[in-house]
Every structure is written in C-alpha cells, then in structure tokens.
Amino acid sequence: MEAFLMKALQLILSLSILVVVHEFGHYIFARMFKIRVEKFYLFFDAGFALFRYKPKNSHTEYGVGWLPLGGYVKIAGMIDESMDTDQMSQPPQPWEFRSKPAWQRLLVMIAGVVFNLLLAFFIYAMVLFTWNDTYLPLRNITQGMEFSQAAQNAGFQDGDILLKADDKVLERFGVRTLLDVADAREVTVLRDGKETVLPMQAGLMQSLLTDKEGFAAYRVPPVVYETMEGSAAASAGLIRGDSIVAVNGAATPLFSNLREALDLHRDDEVVIDYYRAGTLQSTTARVDSLGTLGFYAMSAPQIYGTVTLSYGFFESFPAGINMGIQTLKDYVAQFKYVFTKEGASSLGGFGAIGNLFPAQWNWQAFWLMTAFLSVILAFMNILPIPALDGGHVMFLIYEVVSRRKPNEKFMEYAQVAGMVLLLGLVLYANGMDVVRAIFN
Numbered sequence: 001m002e003a004f005l006m007k008a009l010q011l012i013l014s015l016s017i018l019v020v021v022h023e024f025g026h027y028i029f030a031r032m033f034k035i036r037v038e039k040f041y042l043f044f045d046a047g048f049a050l051f052r053y054k055p056k057n058s059h060t061e062y063g064v065g066w067l068p069l070g071g072y073v074k075i076a077g078m079i080d081e082s083m084d085t086d087q088m089s090q091p092p093q094p095w096e097f098r099s100k101p102a103w104q105r106l107l108v109m110i111a112g113v114v115f116n117l118l119l120a121f122f123i124y125a126m127v128l129f130t131w132n133d134t135y136l137p138l139r140n141i142t143q144g145m146e147f148s149q150a151a152q153n154a155g156f157q158d159g160d161i162l163l164k165a166d167d168k169v170l171e172r173f174g175v176r177t178l179l180d181v182a183d184a185r186e187v188t189v190l191r192d193g194k195e196t197v198l199p200m201q202a203g204l205m206q207s208l209l210t211d212k213e214g215f216a217a218y219r220v221p222p223v224v225y226e227t228m229e230g231s232a233a234a235s236a237g238l239i240r241g242d243s244i245v246a247v248n249g250a251a252t253p254l255f256s257n258l259r260e261a262l263d264l265h266r267d268d269e270v271v272i273d274y275y276r277a278g279t280l281q282s283t284t285a286r287v288d289s290l291g292t293l294g295f296y297a298m299s300a301p302q303i304y305g306t307v308t309l310s311y312g313f314f315e316s317f318p319a320g321i322n323m324g325i326q327t328l329k330d331y332v333a334q335f336k337y338v339f340t341k342e343g344a345s346s347l348g349g350f351g352a353i354g355n356l357f358p359a360q361w362n363w364q365a366f367w368l369m370t371a372f373l374s375v376i377l378a379f380m381n382i383l384p385i386p387a388l389d390g391g392h393v394m395f396l397i398y399e400v401v402s403r404r405k406p407n408e409k410f411m412e413y414a415q416v417a418g419m420v421l422l423l424g425l426v427l428y429a430n431g432m433d434v435v436r437a438i439f440n
Contacts, residue, residue: 003359010357012068014370016042018116018377019071025115026073026108027060033104036095039074041065075108079411102400109392116378117324123371124327125320131364133309133319135172136218138162140304143219144190145173146256150207151215155198159219160189175330178205178215183333205337218300222258224274225302231294236272236285238295245280246273255297263291327375335379386418 019042030037036059041049045065052063065071077096092099097108144159152158162170162177165184170177181187182205187198208215224242227234238244244252247261248270262270269286272293285293311319353373358365384394391414395406 006359006361007354007357010361010366010369011354014357014366014373015068015070017370018119018374019043021115021119021374022112022377022381023071023073025111025113026075029108029111030073030075030097033100033108034095035097035100035104035108036060036076037073038076039063039072041073042071043068044070044072079408079415102396106393106396106400109389109396110382112389113378113382116374116381117328120327120371120374120378121317121321121324123320123367123374124323125316127364127367127371128309128311128319128323129313129316132311134301134306136301136304136306138170138173138177140306141218141300142304143221143254145216146219146254147216148208148211148213150204150211150213153207154200154204156187156189156216157191160191160196162187162216163190163195164188173216173218175334176326178208179330179333181215182208209337218304220255220297220300220303222252222255223298223303224295225298226296228294228296232285232288233293233295236283236293238272238274238283238285238293239276241276243275244272245275247271249273259291262287262293266291324371324375327372328379331376331379385421386414387422388418391415391418 023040023042027037027040038059039061041063043050043065044067045052045063046067049063049065052061054061059076075097077092077098097105100108138161141161144161145156146158147156147160162173162181164170165177165180165187168180168184170180181200184200187200189196189198222244224233224238224240224244226240227238244258246252247258248265250257250261252258252261265287267287267289269284271282272285273280273282275281287293356369381388382390382393384390395411395414399405
C-alpha cells in the first residue's frame with residue numbers, strides 16, 4: 001500500500017505540473033492578444049470545484065476541480081470543452097477568440113504544446129546539470145545479454161554483445177537501441193569473440209509486443225551487494241563483493257544459473273562456493289521456501305562500470321534540448337505500433353503510467369519521468385483530433401488555406417465527437433489496466 005501511495009502521489013504531482021504549464025501556455029498567449037480567459041482550472045470542475053478564486057477586477061476565475069483527468073482554460077468566444085453554445089450564439093465581441101486573426105488564434109492553440117516541449121527541454125537540461133548523464137556502455141557488458149524467445153527467433157543468442165544496427169554503432173541499451181534494431185536490415189553482434197552479422201526480418205517489434213517478454217536483459221554474474229538481516233546469506237557469512245560460482249557443485253556463472261540452482265534446493269541446506277578477494281571459499285546455507293538466500297545482487301552497472309558525461313550549466317541546455325528531441329523522435333517512432341493489434345493490447349492508463357514511477361521517492365527519477373510525460377502530452381495534444389489542440393489547429397489551417405471559417409455548428413459536432421472518442425480511449429486504456437491487474 002505504501003508503494004502504491006508513493007507512486008500515486010508522484011503521478012498526481014507530475015500531471016499537475018504538466019497540466020498547469022500546458023494551460024498556462026494557452027493562457028499567456030490569449031492574454032498577449034487581449035483575449036479574455038474566463039477560467040483557468042487544474043482538473044475538471046464538472047458540477048463543482050474543490051477551490052475557486054477570482055481576483056478583483058479580473059475576468060479570470062482560477063480553481064481546482066475534483067475530476068483529475070487534466071485541466072483547461074475557458075477562452076471567451078471559443079468552442080472548447082465547456083461547450084458554451086449560449087456565448088457562441090451572441091454577436092462576436094472584440095475580446096473574444098473568434099474575433100482575432102487566424103494567426104493569433106493559431107499561436108494560442110499551439111502554445112500549450114510548445115510550453116510542454118520547453119518544459120521537457122528545461123527539465124532534461126537541469127537533470128543533466130544536477131546528476132550528469134551516467135550510462136552503461138554496451139561494450140562493457142562482457143557477458144553479453146539474455147534474449148527473449150522472440151529475439152532468439154530473430155537470430156540472437158544469449159551472450160551476444162550488441163555492436164551495430166546497420167552502420168550505426170549501438171552505444172547504450174534502451175528504447176532507442178530497440179528501435180534501431182527493429183528497423184535495421186542487419187545487426188552486428190560480438191559472439192564468442194567474433195563479429196557476427198545477423199540479417200533482420202520485418203516483424204520483430206510485433207513479435208515482442210505479442211510475447212510481452214521484452215527484448216533482452218543484461219547477463220550478470222551473481223555478486224553479493226548486501227545481505228538481508230537474519231537471512232541465510234547473512235548467517236552463511238556472505239559479504240559485499242562475494243562472487244558465487246557454484247551451488248552443490250553446479251556452476252553458477254550467471255545470476256540466472258544461481259536462481260535455477262537454488263530453485264532445485266528449496267528448504268534444503270546447500271554448499272555455496274564463492275570467490276572473495278581472488279580466493280575460492282565455501283560455506284553452507286539453507287535455501288528458503290522461495291528458492292532464495294536473502295541477499296541483494298550487484299546490478300550490471302555496478303559490475304561492469306559506467307561512463308559519466310558531465311555538463312556545466314550552459315552546456316546542459318543544448319544537451320537537454322537534444323535529449324528532449326530524441327525522446328520525441330523515439331516516441332513518434334513507437335506510436336505507429338499503437339495501431340496494430342499487439343500495440344492496442346499493450347495500451348495502459350493511469351495505472352500503467354503510475355507504475356513507471358519508483359516505489360520510493362527519487363527526485364532524479366521523478367523529473368526524468370515528468371519530462372518524458374511532458375513530451376508525450378505535447379505530441380498527443382497536437383494530433384489532429386477534435387477536442388485536442390491539434391484538432392483546433394487543423395481547422396485553423398483549413399481557415400488560413402481556404403480563407404473561410406468552418407461552420408460553427410460543424411465545429412460543435414466535431415468537438416462532441418472528439419470528446420466521445422477521447423473518453424472512449426481513456427476508458428479502454430484504464431480498462432486494460434484493470435484486466436492486467438486481475439489476470440497477471
């Protein structure tokens with residue numbers, strides 16, 4: 001329960017920041033062009049609001065709604081979420097959105113997306129400045145990777161070290177690496193000390209989405225990082241840095257081998273062979289009913305070593321912008337898979353997003369996830385769907401090209417259709433969270 005609450009708190013705080021920044025973009029550009037903003041709300045206030053405040057001599061009411069599905073600004077003279085048809089039936093006023101030139105209305109509509117992108121760039125820059133960029137180079141992973149069945153079907157073998165996708169050198173393991181591999185004609189790996197070229201067939205990404213087992217994971221030897229208090233590992237005298245090499249004589253060069261060996265001896269006493277400071281030693285330990293000894297293993301970065309890129313304050317800004325642009329490119333590249341059967345089944349709602357946050361508070365992880373969600377929010381909002389900013393932009397571009405405004409009645413129907421579509425997607429995505437929670 002504590003982990004759930006921690007993730008929920010981070011999700012709410014992150015989305016609140018993103019919504020306020022997004023809506024502030026619309027707000028500030030509307031005010032810049034002397035357009036009245038009647039409401040500025042975090043969350044939706046359907047029926048009532050948790051908090052509302054209207055400064056003296058101001059046309060804007062600020063508030064916090066009770067429905068945490070986003071937020072909005074109500075701009076005078078605009079067909080939006082409020083569906084204020086009474087206002088639209090009145091003669092246009094000079095302070096209204098509909099009375100302004102198309103280029104001004106266009107800037108008002110894209111301002112939210114722009115502000116989300118600028119926020120992402122700024123967060124990435126400050127993360128790089130504060131915590132630097134530390135990563136594990138693929139070339140350092142001397143034991144290679146463990147590949148899923150779908151990846152093995154494509155030609156990869158456990159122990160392969162990823163080198164290149166076509167002519168692009170693969171530097172670090174992540175989403176970008178997977179996309180490069182999935183789109184490549186051939187992938188070069190280091191196998192048994194020799195470079196091997198694997199021809200790639202189309203459909204790798206679809207297979208990965210179908211199997212839901214991922215692409216690959218680091219292969220690491222079982223090295224003790226910390227023993228749990230009162231555990232079998234602690235009682236056996238294991239300490240940080242001990243490298244376990246055998247259980248009852250069965251070799252365990254990898255952590256996966258150790259897991260398999262212990263699983264065969266649940267509730268049994270076993271002989272553990274391990275290296276400490278270059279010396280082979282032995283001890284005995286009782287495996288618990290779960291097939292564990294009770295210790296935390298060293299992670300791949302701790303074992304193989306990392307590279308750190310440091311950034312000064314001014315250096316961090318171009319690096320942050322590049323990081324944000326690359327994140328956007330990667331997300332756009334993945335978005336095409338949403339329209340496949342496998343991709344649609346992988347969609348998730350607030351539960352899936354919340355699980356992306358760590359169970360314990362970590363500011364670096366929080367800000368990185370907030371920047372990532374800011375990029376997603378920017379991209380999703382610019383899609384040409386009525387009720388989203390991109391839908392308004394689409395109609396404004398039509399107006400600029402044709403030099404005539406779309407019919408207001410048509411705009412109202414389009415807004416309703418867009419809202420129904422978005423509500424359906426929200427219900428579907430969150431429904432998939434419930435299904436996965438029940439059956440997984």
